[in-house]
Amino acid sequence: MKIQENVYTIGNLEAEQSILGAILLDKTCIEHIETLTGNDFSKEYHKIIFESMTDLNKKNKPIDLITLTSELKSKGLLDDVGGVSYITSLSTIVPTTSSVKHYVDIVKSLSNKRKIVKASYSLIENIRSGKDIDSSRVIFEKDSQIDSKTDNEADSIVEVLAELFDDMQERPEEKIKTGIxxxxxxxxxxxxxxxxxxxxxxxxxxxxxxxxxxxxxxxxxxxxxxxxxxxxxxxxxxxxxxxxxxxxxxxxxxxxxxxxxxxxxxxxxxxxxxxxxxxxxxxxxxxxxxxxxxxxxxxxxxxxxxxxxxxxxxxxxxxxxxxxxxxxxxxxxxxxxxxxxxxxxxxxxxxxxxxxxxxxxxxxxxxxxxxxxxxxxxxxxxxxxxxxxxxxxxxxxxxxxxxxxxxxxxxxxxxxxxxxxxxxxxxxxxxxxxxxxxxxxxxxxxxxxxx
The missing domain is CATH 3.40.50.300 (P-loop containing nucleotide triphosphate hydrolases)
Known part of the structure; x- marks a missing residue:
């Protein structure tokens, strides 16, 4: 579909490659980009590579050319990402690993734009297909919502308690009295x-x-x-x-x-x-x-x-x-x-x-x-x-x-x-x-x- 192709062109190929290359050169980079998810990448093959890197990190394994190639091969996805030659090229693209957060901001910003554009197209299609406006708008608001947290991030009890501590120092909620x-x-x-x-x-x-x-x-x-x-x-x-x-x-x-x-x-x-x-x-x-x-x-x-x-x-x-x-x-x-x-x-x-x-x-x-x-x-x-x-x-x-x-x-x-x-x-x-x-x-x- 032409519309969908236009949506996926909203991305920055060099920024995505620089993030992946930085992780290959320095595994610790992945620890500092926790706001990023695979869905933030505009290219499907970059998403696959990033998620494989994340899987290696969860297993406490090193992230380098050998381990990443092996991980992708075990999943049957090595050819889908361009093979060993493309993975090798990633480590030569990144100018410096110290700029990885800057690249993350670029990718995240463009990901949010794609999200809104996709939701807008869905809204138009829902209305064209006869769905009522209000239900279509609810779907749009849900799909286009930009959250500061990642899809798999949750609040620990200490974060929630800290919020409660802040609430305790503010004025109490003004509840509605019934008069009864x-x-x-x-x-x-x-x-x-x-x-x-x-x-x-x-x-x-x-x-x-x-x-x-x-x-x-x-x-x-x-x-x-x-x-x-x-x-x-x-x-x-x-x-x-x-x-x-x-x-x-x-x-x-x-x-x-x-x-x-x-x-x-x-x-x-x-x-x-x-x-x-x-x-x-x-x-x-x-x-x-x-x-x-x-x-x-x-x-x-x-x-x-x-x-x-x-x-x-x-x-x-x-x-x-x-x-x-x-x-x-x-x-x-x-x-x-x-x-x-x-x-x-x-x-x-x-x-x-x-x-x-x-x-x-x-x-x-x-x-x-x-x-x-x-x-x-x-x-x-x-x-x-x-x-x-x-x-x-x-x-x-x-x-x-x-x-x-x-x-x-x-x-x-x-x-x-x-x-x-x-x-x-x-x-x-x-x-x-x-x-x-x-x-x-x-x-x-x-x-x-x-x-």
Whole structure:
């Protein structure tokens, strides 16, 4: 292919020959060019020679005309590199071994250029062949990435500990506080690179808790991106507006506003005037999410909810589809240096409304639980045994009356839109789990402590 031939002409023959010749004249040269790999050479026969030299060095054997010829012959590659005559000529080309690092810089620089050019051609071919732009761009970014480390270089523990030591002397990471006491107590806030799952049944408040966290993050000067597959962006904005102004749903629908309501509305719009909360109800696939995240560079991403995201492979089983989506979200949190919250419906467990815990409650795939750094379940407490347990553990309930009195209070409040729920931090990879009971008022998007 002509394009590929043009790519391979990006190289410096003399610099490559000088590196190989320097190693033949002085084996110790190979110890000082550890950033170089065989793939950095533009000529395949130079790559073969260099890798054979590396193999000899690993075996603690000398690198000279005899040993290198023997090594290549044993691999059946001697003729491929031009035979003994070409290897002999290498040692006569190099002007001085002291300049080997200069030659390495030349070869490495041209290698990086070839890498970018090859990736660019691949990007063009992928788009021509019908692949979507976002997935093609992801491949391009991966293939063209220039790393200061070699392909086979790894970090030793002492290097990683040294990085940690440097981190310890800097300011601590500014985590995202949720505004919900039990979550902030257990997690100390939500950190970068973390995938957090919030699971609940329908109408229990998983979208509400996500919006509350989003609002808290926004007012903490974080950029928030909300992907909603359940509500339109207008519905999300309406819930936020009503929660911030105190305007009731009935008032809004009937357009019955007081002067105070208008004042609060104007004030709320002013408070949200910064372009730091982005609502997206159109993106439906992981690739579309990535594209939007690449443009917006958010600190916090909310996906409402995982089971409504369109899978990339519709022929796979539903369990594998959801698992793939969850794994992609986990990787995206790391790749985009952000925090991702995925909302998830809970699996039905027969009759009753029992407290969810463990991996089996994540609907359609247990991978959701395993992929997450933190799993938070929101549970509406209605079962008799659970109510008794809650009554015994909450001092404020004791002060207000008997168990039957509290049951009546819970029922009365439920009729007015205030539900008795438990928020359970069921999994916390870097901290302790924990739970607490709250009054949940959907119109306020808030969870109130029981006092």
């Amino acid at each position: 006491s039990i979550i902030d107590k257990c997690t100390n806030g939500l950190g970068k690179h973390e995938l957090i799952t919030i699971g609940a049944g329908s109408g229990v408040g998983k979208s509400a808790i996500a919006l509350k966290i989003a609002i808290n993050a926004y007012f903490a000067n974080k950029k928030v991106l909300i992907f909603s597959r359940e509500m339109s962006k207008k519905q999300i904005a309406k819930r936020i507006l009503l929660s911030q102004t105190g305007i009731s749903k009935k008032q809004f629908e009937n357009r019955e506003f007081t002067n105070y309501d208008w004042e609060r509305t104007y004030e709320t719009i002013k408070r949200f005037s910064e372009r730091n909360m982005i609502l997206d109800d159109k993106s439906s696939t992981i690739q579309m999410f990535k594209s939007k995240m690449r443009r917006e560079k958010p600190d916090l991403v909310i996906v409402d909810y995982t089971q409504l995201v369109t899978p990339s492979n519709t022929k796979e089983s539903r369990e594998r589809q959801v698992a793939e989506i969850s794994r992609e979200l986990q990787q995206m949190a790391r790749d985009f240096d952000t925090t991702i919250i995925q909302l998830s419906q809970l699996a039905e467990k027969g009759s009753g409304n029992f407290r969810p815990t463990g991996e089996s409650y994540t609907r359609e795939s247990r991978a959701i639980y395993h992929d997450s750094h933190i799993v938070i379940y929101i549970h509406r407490v209605t079962e008799e045994k659970e109510l008794e347990k809650a009554y015994k553990s909450i001092p404020a309930f004791h002060e207000r009356g008997s168990f039957e009195d509290i049951k009546a209070t819970i029922e009365t409040r439920a009729n007015s839109g205030i539900r008795f729920v438990e928020i359970n931090v069921d999994k916390n990879r870097d901290g302790e789990p924990g739970s607490n009971f709250y009054w949940f008022k959907g119109s306020d998007l808030d969870y109130y402590s029981i006092i």
